[in-house]
Amino acid sequence: MSHALLSASAADKWLHCTPSARMESVLPDTAGESAQEGSLAHELAELKARRHFHGMDKGAFTRKFNKIKSNELYIVDMDHDTDTYVEYLKDVEMMFSSKPYAVFETKVDYSHIAPEGFGTADSIMIGGGHLHIVDFKYGKTVQVDCVDNPQMKLYALGALKKYDLLYDIKDITLHIVQPRMSNISSWTINCENLNTWGESIKPVSQMAFDGSGECVVGGWCDSHFCKCRATCRAYMERMQRVTQFMDKLPPVLTDDEVGQCLTLAADIKKWYSLLEKYAMTALLEGKNIAGWKVVEGRSNRAFNDIDQAYKALSVSGIDESLLYKRVPITLTDCEIMLGKKGFSEMLADYVVKPPGKPTIAPESDPRKNYNPAMADFAGLESNK
Ligand code: SF4
Numbered sequence: 001m002s003h004a005l006l007s008a009s010a011a012d013k014w015l016h017c018t019p020s021a022r023m024e025s026v027l028p029d030t031a032g033e034s035a036q037e038g039s040l041a042h043e044l045a046e047l048k049a050r051r052h053f054h055g056m057d058k059g060a061f062t063r064k065f066n067k068i069k070s071n072e073l074y075i076v077d078m079d080h081d082t083d084t085y086v087e088y089l090k091d092v093e094m095m096f097s098s099k100p101y102a103v104f105e106t107k108v109d110y111s112h113i114a115p116e117g118f119g120t121a122d123s124i125m126i127g128g129g130h131l132h133i134v135d136f137k138y139g140k141t142v143q144v145d146c147v148d149n150p151q152m153k154l155y156a157l158g159a160l161k162k163y164d165l166l167y168d169i170k171d172i173t174l175h176i177v178q179p180r181m182s183n184i185s186s187w188t189i190n191c192e193n194l195n196t197w198g199e200s201i202k203p204v205s206q207m208a209f210d211g212s213g214e215c216v217v218g219g220w221c222d223s224h225f226c227k228c229r230a231t232c233r234a235y236m237e238r239m240q241r242v243t244q245f246m247d248k249l250p251p252v253l254t255d256d257e258v259g260q261c262l263t264l265a266a267d268i269k270k271w272y273s274l275l276e277k278y279a280m281t282a283l284l285e286g287k288n289i290a291g292w293k294v295v296e297g298r299s300n301r302a303f304n305d306i307d308q309a310y311k312a313l314s315v316s317g318i319d320e321s322l323l324y325k326r327v328p329i330t331l332t333d334c335e336i337m338l339g340k341k342g343f344s345e346m347l348a349d350y351v352v353k354p355p356g357k358p359t360i361a362p363e364s365d366p367r368k369n370y371n372p373a374m375a376d377f378a379g380l381e382s383n384k
Contacts, residue, residue, distance in 0.1 A: 004114075004116055006114040006117045006205060008119035009151050011154055016216050017213075017217070018204060019212065020215070023232070038139070041138040042138070044082045045085050046104050047061065047064050047068070048083070077180075077336075079339065084179040096125070102126075104123050104124075105122060109158050110154045115206060117154065127167075129168055131160070131163065144183070146187045149174065152174040152187075153189070155174075157198045164191075174186060174187050215232060217235055230274040230278035245257055280294065310323060358370045
């Protein structure tokens with residue numbers, strides 16, 4: 001599927017850093033497996049939504065569902081997570097006094113605001129002058145909030161353009177359902193305020209389309225996984241903040257400074273790994289990265305023909321029972337096989353969580369402080 005240069009999902013990024021969309025457009029797609037997993041989950045979510053709202057005979061639904069299940073990226077939890085989304089759609093449907101007009105995976109065109117801008121809205125429901133847009137998010141690393149969310153507002157502007165004439169829309173409620181982060185949020189705006197916002201971003205959108213303006217660093221670089229981070233000079237300049245601790249006395253850092261340096265060093269660590277990944281790809285493509293080359297990493301010996309090797313062992317008289325180990329699958333594999341719900345119903349009583357090794361974390365981390373005495377006690381208990 002083709003994507004708009006000014007995609008709604010990246011709006012937070014290109015509205016803040018106007019050259020980013022053009023800069024990213026010349027780089028290869030790196031989304032990989034998680035994007036494919038997301039597409040599959042959306043396919044299933046759409047199938048279930050259509051069955052509920054538009055009706056579908058059981059056979060057709062089962063055939064389509066089985067096709068999705070046969071995809072190697074399908075996991076049992078996808079069924080549960082898409083159920084959460086469809087249950088939420090049913091709740092939204094109940095907000096209307098009569099059955100709303102409902103469409104799914106619909107193209108919305110917001111090119112009157114951002115040049116050549118379009119996107120796909122997961123779910124749109126309209127009735128009684130109220131437009132609802134529900135976005136299903138399958139990500140599990142960055143929690144996305146609906147309040148004042150530019151992606152959702154662009155979808156809404158596209159939907160208004162498409163449906164306002166027919167439905168005389170007054171208010172819009174935007175919803176995000178992100179089951180893997182137990183995150184559901186919604187936000188309402190009236191048409192006038194939405195259109196005012198749309199007008200206000202037109203000049204910036206034009207700059208983003210032209211690729212003009214300055215690179216501006218902020219939370220959007222990481223939360224939107226900007227593909228330019230490895231080589232973006234503005235992103236790199238942030239690393240210089242650590243130099244403020246140089247050329248000072250006393251000659252060793254105070255503990256206060258160590259705390260501040262740790263925060264800055266976390267950014268440097270992340271940047272280094274992005275840089276390393278970039279250089280590895282470039283070198284493997286035959287490009288020259290001054291002073292660096294690719295070498296073979298450590299590898300372990302392996303049989304080139306395991307059947308023949310084991311045959312030789314058997315022929316030599318070694319008993320088969322000595323050649324094979326029966327190893328139980330891991331707890332994580334069990335959970336993937338049964339899904340979170342099935343796992344919890346069947347095995348919750350048999351699961352313990354021993355204390356983890358001490359690790360440092362910023363003070364904002366929601367976990368409790370490590371307590372060595374409690375950890376010793378828990379260790380003794382689990383050894384009983
Ligand atoms: S890394 Fe950040 S500053 Fe650099 S182009 Fe991307 S969004 Fe802009």
